[in-house]
Amino acid sequence: MALDIQSAVDGNTARIALAGELDGTSAPALRQTVDKVLSGKPAQLVLQVEKLTFMASAGLRILIFSKQKQPDLKIYLVKPAASIVDTLHKTGFFDGVYVTDAEPAGV
Amino acid sequence: MDAVTFPGTLDALSPIRDYVKAAAGSAGLDHSATYNLVLAVDEIATNVVLHGYEEAGLKGDISVAATTQDDSLIIQLADQGKSYDPHLHQDPDDERLSKELSDRPMGGLGIMLAKDGVDDLQYEATEQGNFHKFIVRLRRANKSPADASAEISDEKRKLEILLRISKSLGQEIKLDPLLKLIVAEVTSAMQAQRSTLFLADRKKPGELFSRIAEGVGAQEIRIRFGQGIAGTTAATRQIMNIPDAYQDSHFNPAFDKSSGFRTRSILAAPIVNPRGDLIGVVQVLNKQGSASFSDGDETFLEAICVHLGIALERAEMVDAYLQSQIVTKSLELAREIQMGLLPKDFPALPEFKEIDIYAAIIPALEVGGDLYDFFPLDGDRICFIIGDVSDKGVPAALFMAMARTAFKISAIASPESIAATMARVNQFLCESNPEQMFVTAFAGILDLRTGLVQYADAGHEPPFILQPAGTVVKVDKIGGLVLGFIPGHEFKSGTLQLNPGDALVLYTDGVTEAMNIERQLYGAEAIERTLGTAEKGADSERLIKVVLNDVRGFGGAAEQSDDITMLVIRYFGRDGAPFSGLSIPPR
Numbered sequence: 202m203a204l205d206i207q208s209a210v211d212g213n214t215a216r217i218a219l220a221g222e223l224d225g226t227s228a229p230a231l232r233q234t235v236d237k238v239l240s241g242k243p244a245q246l247v248l249q250v251e252k253l254t255f256m257a258s259a260g261l262r263i264l265i266f267s268k269q270k271q272p273d274l275k276i277y278l279v280k281p282a283a284s285i286v287d288t289l290h291k292t293g294f295f296d297g298v299y300v301t302d303a304e305p306a307g308v
Numbered sequence: 309m310d311a312v313t314f315p316g317t318l319d320a321l322s323p324i325r326d327y328v329k330a331a332a333g334s335a336g337l338d339h340s341a342t343y344n345l346v347l348a349v350d351e352i353a354t355n356v357v358l359h360g361y362e363e364a365g366l367k368g369d370i371s372v373a374a375t376t377q378d379d380s381l382i383i384q385l386a387d388q389g390k391s392y393d394p395h396l397h398q399d400p401d402d403e404r405l406s407k408e409l410s411d412r413p414m415g416g417l418g419i420m421l422a423k424d425g426v427d428d429l430q431y432e433a434t435e436q437g438n439f440h441k442f443i444v445r446l447r448r449a450n451k452s453p454a455d456a457s458a459e460i461s462d463e464k465r466k467l468e469i470l471l472r473i474s475k476s477l478g479q480e481i482k483l484d485p486l487l488k489l490i491v492a493e494v495t496s497a498m499q500a501q502r503s504t505l506f507l508a509d510r511k512k513p514g515e516l517f518s519r520i521a522e523g524v525g526a527q528e529i530r531i532r533f534g535q536g537i538a539g540t541t542a543a544t545r546q547i548m549n550i551p552d553a554y555q556d557s558h559f560n561p562a563f564d565k566s567s568g569f570r571t572r573s574i575l576a577a578p579i580v581n582p583r584g585d586l587i588g589v590v591q592v593l594n595k596q597g598s599a600s601f602s603d604g605d606e607t608f609l610e611a612i613c614v615h616l617g618i619a620l621e622r623a624e625m626v627d628a629y630l631q632s633q634i635v636t637k638s639l640e641l642a643r644e645i646q647m648g649l650l651p652k653d654f655p656a657l658p659e660f661k662e663i664d665i666y667a668a669i670i671p672a673l674e675v676g677g678d679l680y681d682f683f684p685l686d687g688d689r690i691c692f693i694i695g696d697v698s699d700k701g702v703p704a705a706l707f708m709a710m711a712r713t714a715f716k717i718s719a720i721a722s723p724e725s726i727a728a729t730m731a732r733v734n735q736f737l738c739e740s741n742p743e744q745m746f747v748t749a750f751a752g753i754l755d756l757r758t759g760l761v762q763y764a765d766a767g768h769e770p771p772f773i774l775q776p777a778g779t780v781v782k783v784d785k786i787g788g789l790v791l792g793f794i795p796g797h798e799f800k801s802g803t804l805q806l807n808p809g810d811a812l813v814l815y816t817d818g819v820t821e822a823m824n825i826e827r828q829l830y831g832a833e834a835i836e837r838t839l840g841t842a843e844k845g846a847d848s849e850r851l852i853k854v855v856l857n858d859v860r861g862f863g864g865a866a867e868q869s870d871d872i873t874m875l876v877i878r879y880f881g882r883d884g885a886p887f888s889g890l891s892i893p894p895r
Contacts, residue, residue: 225318255346
């Protein structure tokens, strides 16, 4: 199953909705999208991941990539699956992102 | 399942995952174990494709096969690319894992997730190719001998830890070191990142406080019952297992915010003593190596809490005992100061045949600051004082010592006037009295040649004179302020006449204010009455005993609240001859 990527920038908020599986195959496309939405230096990156069923370490590397590109960026993960939260915990990424059930208000 | 082979490109990843998912499904793995296995295989397959083939400029296939064997599901990945042993890879350590995301290196996470996702990851590089074996043990209702032995060894580990905790807690009987020890032991036993021990505040019911949290500096945290996770545990006395703190309505993220710590999973258990009283709550944070605490962890923490309850109970008792020892020691010190200073060798001043002098003090449990003293000024004059410091305990005893020394030095320096002596003592005490204590005192100089007593009063109870016929006369108060109160106060001096056979009876308010169980006071009239009942010619010691016996009989079972002190000077006249000269009868 491939990864469906939808992105939008609204003021200071960049939104990317992901559906499907994020692996080594689909990661480059997502990375390009992130690169594009971050070019406007948004304050926050909101990743809608409710429909993301799989995330390999390639996904984690995109989180690192985003933070390296823009260290003050706030990254929100909205409604991640329990297994993805588990991966975030195991790798210490949980502390670096905001995991929420609802999309944060715009800044 | 039959092996399936794909070209070694990233396009193989998705079908490999589907294959593994199907194999896990038919082996009966649950959702989480399946996901972790799929993730593990995917990570290695990604590395094979990217590093084994593409980066090395090689082309080849990747094949996957599933077998079950000895109640394990084994997924084997085979490739012919450049070999790379995942075990040669160093997992990122905790320090690296806790870095800011922007400071973290990209690599290493995949292999870490691969190793973490299965029970065992084996690797072999042979002439036929490279083989990764992912082994997941299957949990079945009918446990395999291997599973059973793994569970037994886990039970054994827990029992050993419990034994060690109970032993090491048993050796620490002081409260503060015990609290530190508990936090360290619990954190390690529960494989947690941090723990906090909250104690129920005995002085403020319904409040928990914590002085020590592992990994946080010493700072006191205070929470009310019902507040937050620990407070709710205290209120309900139920263990709470919170897999994700930020999803729980009881969780208060304020502490995370101020400390920078990120709480994930929480296990909080009540600590109850053997009588069933709540002693505290132990809170364990962030199970290491998994997302949350298991049912087994709950049972284990409850077992540990039984030991904590016993150890804490004992330490609190020891603590209370030590506190009481400190109080006892300070009381003993106060008593030693008081008693060490007062003359208590009787008969006193045996070289002065004109008098028979005796004094007694019954210190209260909580030592007061009563004092008495007597000493010759020269061959013809005896100086005496009785007094009472306003406070109790060590400070009062020290103040009393100061007053007594100041009095003796002043009296010897200015033997001509008792009023001048009192003024000087007052000045001295006013200047060195940070705790605003004061002394009531009655002091005098008895001229042995005449029986004349020059006296000064500093707010003290007036003495009595017991005459040989049994008549008791109260000495009039001439008025004077207590010592140590107002600097520069001028004291008046009065004069009274002791006739041969007269006894001057001085006492402190411990006598007049002695109480019975109905809280009635003994009173000055009772002294007067009792002195009158003493047999004729009774000596000073006898007179004091008569009064004190009566006081004791009056007080009965009531506790003595203040020092009881008496000083009696009987005057015989010079050379034992009755003096019949100048006579100033007491009014």
